[in-house]
Amino acid sequence: MSTEMKRRIFLKRSLAAGAVGVAAGAGLLTPQEILAAWNKAAFEAKELPSALNELLGVSDHEASADINVKAPDIAENGAVVPVTISTSIAGAESITLIASNNPVPLVANFKLGQGASGFASTRIKMGKTGDVVAVVKAGGKLYSAKKEVKVTIGGCGG
């Protein structure tokens, strides 16, 4: 590729990026469009590997002892299951929370920003007994840990 061509491509790209920035800044884009960051395909995936692939770009994950999943052994009410994940893996970029037997297995993805510790806590719904899986992304690789939670009353049905 000649230098001339590269220069053209570069110009094109920077112009395109500039235009999007201006549009967002001027409030031309609705919140829905800005939300394009919300990964629809990943959150609609019915299988865990495809959800991970859509969300994080990789689906292979290895079990790690450096991730701690804190959840009750038995959840009496599947509609509210408190889950806390903490990890000591250096350079953790994100913590993904999965309830493997839910109709939509991918529950939440916490992207750790500047200075954030490897810690996230929330309350999730669980349709039935199953594993709560935490996947931590660090350095392009995925590490995981899981804990089985027995659910006596499901939280996903009507």
Place this chain on the structure above:
Amino acid sequence: MANTIKIRAKEKGGETTVKALISHPMETGGRTDKKTGKKIPAHFIQEVVCKHKGATVMTAEWSGGVSKNPYISFKFSGGAKGDDIELSWTDNKGEGDSKTGKIK
């Protein structure tokens, strides 16, 4: 929607713990209304962003699998007592709210 967020942030030993509660129905779209037999449309928070001094410390992407009136907690370093901390959410209908709290 106004006043849907309760936020608390506490600094201890250089680490700030943020806890927040959001009032939201978090409907998955999979439930049916027992009286009418119709499906209740999906209505859940998709994104929660938390900022400290303009820098994003946490972005959470959620599905309808997060419980009603969600609770979120996380930790970060670099916060100081008296600093502002801003939390905002957006749901699948494009509604949202934000609130600024102080680190204690």
